[in-house]
Amino acid sequence: MTRALGPFPITPLGLLVGLGCGYALVEYGFGRIDLVLLVIGAVGLGVAAFGLLATTAGALILWLHHRKRGQAKDASEGSLDVECGYPVPTGFWLPRLRALPFVSISWRWITPEAQVRIAPKRGRLREEVIASRRGQVAVVVRELEVGDIFGLTQICLRLTERRKVRFVPSVGQLKRVDVIRGMAGGEDISHPEGPQEGELYDLRAYTPGDPIRFVLWKVFARTRQLVVRAPERALSPIRQTCAYVVAGSGDEPAAGAARLAVELGALGSEWVLGADGSNDDATRKDQAVDVLARSADVADPVGGKGLGAFLQRRGKGSIGRAVVFVPGRPGPWLDNVAEQCKHVGSRGGRIEFVVGTDGIIPPPKRKWLARLAIREHAPEIPPGSTAPVTTQQVAEVVRVLSNAGRVIVVDRAAGRMFAGGHLHALDKQRAA
Structure with missing residues (x-):
């Protein structure tokens, strides 16, 4: 219903004001020669008619501008990266229409969801967006609202732009993130008969098959236990x-x-x-x-x-x-x-x-x-x-x-x- 009524130029307030002013003008102004209601009805209908004309002309001009811009496919507007939480200019702009008084222009993003800021600069309305959720899309859909400053008339149009937009998560006030370092085989020189990950000299009890030259005989003389030297596994960060x-x-x-x-x-x-x-x-x-x-x-x-x-x-x-x-x-x-x-x-x-x-x-x-x-x-x-x-x-x-x-x-x-x-x-x- 919103899309169907979007091009309809009269708002509920404008319809109420127009009917009220028309009734006052015909019934009391012309019928009973009430000069006060005659002036009020005429001025109200004139403002509504002027607003309707200006809104329709402004919406037509902006739609033609967007269509022409879409056909031109400005090469300077490629993919867009937006960091969440910060205003980022998108390069999208619309003319301010200074020649049409009492016309207000605004728009918002429908897909994807983002807050829009409109910054007037050098006769143009430039767009800045603030995203709160990361994501990526290939098409941007905007809803353009053109109306008069009294709220009597308004036209809503859907503007579609094919553009890759990527919202990246914000780091906020974080300056660093410390994570633990795992351990793996090191790079030190190992014993020839040991594994390549480490070097000698770890101590362990003797087991059958160990080379006799690795036995620590001084330890055996004191404790009467056979202890051999074994390659120690060196560790370094993964x-x-x-x-x-x-x-x-x-x-x-x-x-x-x-x-x-x-x-x-x-x-x-x-x-x-x-x-x-x-x-x-x-x-x-x-x-x-x-x-x-x-x-x-x-x-x-x-x-x-x-x-x-x-x-x-x-x-x-x-x-x-x-x-x-x-x-x-x-x-x-x-x-x-x-x-x-x-x-x-x-x-x-x-x-x-x-x-x-x-x-x-x-x-x-x-x-x-x-x-x-x-x-x-x-x-x-x-x-x-x-x-x-x-x-x-x-x-x-x-x-x-x-x-x-x-x-x-x-x-x-x-x-x-x-x-x-x-x-x-x-x-x-x-x-x-």
Whole structure:
């Protein structure tokens, strides 16, 4: 109905004013020679008619401008990257129509969802958008509204622009993301008869088949026990890191932390990034941004179900070093992740979880009478919400994930990281 009535130029207010002024002009102005209502009716009908003419002409001019611009296909307007939370100029503009007085022009984005700011500059209305949710689209649909300043007339048009737009998650105030370093075989020179990963000299009890020249006879003389020297396994940081982003309610801070970790090299020199909703893993920064953008389309109940397949695909039998970025608000994803991590320990490694938040606040206090008489329902949080989480919510996430690995919490709004004693304090607040 909105699209059908969009080109109709008269608003309900304009229809009411037009009928009222017409009735006053005919019935009282001409019929009873009421000069006051005669003037009011004539002026009202004149303003409505002028507004209708100006609105129709303005809408036609803007539609022709957009059509001509679409046919020209300006090469300077290619793909667009928009960082969530910040105004970004898109290059889209419309003329101000100064020759048509009393005409107001505005528009908004229908697909994808984004807040639009219109900045007048040099006879043009230039567009800036602010996105709150990451994602990517190939078509932008705008709804243009042209009307008079009195609100009597208005024409709504749909403007479609084929353009690749990618919304990337914001890093906020975060300056760094520290993740644990896993260990693997080192590069030191090993004993000729030992494995290539390490060097001598570890001590262990003698077993049949060990070379006699490795026996420590001085130790045998004192303790009467045969002890041999064995190659010691040298350890060094793992070069490749497996990172994964879990999609769920309030996952924008986690996606922003993952983007910062990739850009700053916190994952190491060699890394691979996966996310819910994407079967293609990223090994470059540009691929990582695409993977993060595609994860925004994942439904909330499905979040976290791809973690097990990712670790099996990239772990190659041993997890080694794995970092999982998760939301700070509990949801269906939490049970999915806990289920996927049950057999992590048997595959030779533990996972480090990075919990992303946009602020941590204490839960609202309720009186004992309200707690007994009223059942409080959890509010529905939109997927792209940047609302802070409560201490109880983040403590529940930390408690569940601590069974599978090490947990750190990052606050994107404040640019802080919490681990160790801070997390224990959250757990105590939750228990209290």
